[in-house]
Amino acid sequence: MTYLVDTTNLKKKFCIHDYHTKYQQGTKVPFSVCIKCGNKRKVIFTEQGGIKFTLPASKRSAFKTFLEHFEEMQQAPNWSTIKYKGYELPGREEPREFCESWYTMGCTNLEGHKHHPQANGKYFMTRKQRFCYGAICSRCKLKWMYREADHAAKRLEKYEKLSKKKAKHIVVSPPPWVLSQPLEKLRKQAIKILKEVKADGGIIIIHPFKTNHETGDLYDSPHFHVIGFGWIEGLAEAYKKNGWKVIPKGPRDSTFATVVYQLSHAGIKKGKHTLVWFGKLSYSELKIKKEEEKEVCPACHAELVELNYFYVGKPPPPDARISMYVDPEGWSVVERKPKSELTKQDRYEYALTKELYVANKGIAMTI
Secondary structure, three states: OOOOEEOHHHHHHHOOOOEEEEEOOOOOOEEEEEOOOOOEEEOOEOOOOOEOOOOOOOOOOOOOOHHHHHHHHOOOOOOOOOOEOOEEOOOOEOOOOOOOOEEEEEEOOOHHHOOOOOOOOOEEEEEEEOOOOOOOEOOOHHHHHHHHHHHHHHHHHHHHHHHOOOOEEEEEEOOHHHOOOOHHHHHHHHHHHHHHOOEEEEEEEEEEEEEOOOOOOEEEEEEEEEEEEEOOOOHHHHHHHHOOEEEEEEEOOOHHHHHHHHHOOOOEOOOOOOEEEEEOOOOOOOOOOOOOOOOEOOOOOOEOEEEEEOOOOOOOOOOOOOEEEEOOOOEEEOOOOOHHHOOHHHHHHHHHHHHHHHHHHHHHHHO
8 A cells, every 4th residue: 555656757857967976875886876856877987897986096096996995994903992192983983863764854835736747735755864974973984974075075176177286195294203292283284394395285184093914903103194286396305304204196086086085094083173174275265155955846846844744544654765745644844943942852852753753653564
């Protein structure tokens, strides 16, 4: 028994696609998906039979996917225990209760749906998942990496267009006699030295550890990875002057892939930034208008709101990424206060509503 009408194809037909590269949960196969309508397409294959966005992202790299690299790194015996001055590796804490939980967004504008052949007299609904996007979350760490890398890639690509320069990967390592200082202070020194060797600017990422390739263990060896711009000159003079090593690794084929890979084993510390922009790419220098990411109804183009479903004799929608038109009976809009106005009681009441939905779902599945 079903009462849902699938409008996925209709939504895809009229969508102005915005494709992002993602990885299907539980697999190593990447694909492109439109974040507006969910339309999927294969990632283009290279001559070597591999996919774009392989990591590390340079022509000289061994051919492996990001997930293969990430899984190998996590096999280090001390991956989940090693710390350096409060910094640890991504995904080492238990997820929050709501991580990967399902919820419903939709549109209740029946008046606006009158002239739509499939939406007339129905609500629109689409199922989604919640994520905390926390770097330390064992469930959401990949979501954090992809979101941060997407933001970084857009900023780097914007500067590429403005400057006509190609982004480069640079490694900066401090001398042993300064390692007693906090990593935040060392990062400031690294940025100063990068400017001395003619780096225009870029993004700098803290890496507290390296891998012992004989034992597989991680060991303390703080250094910084940079994706930046500039001619990068006077490296020998800089080394003689202050002992810091600046090693250019060359241009990148994909800034997104490079940032994702560097974030996979970056240093994470509560209250501290893992990524920092500097020079001509700092927030004070490079202004980029923030894109509005509003989700709208395919029938009337009204902004979607969160919906809740209460048992009325029909099963609730499944926990899957689907978009459908549904009969209005049983559906209601979730009233939410602004986050700044939420109290503990509000959060408690929302939790009760969520538990009631789960209970109703269980009842419906047994009929």
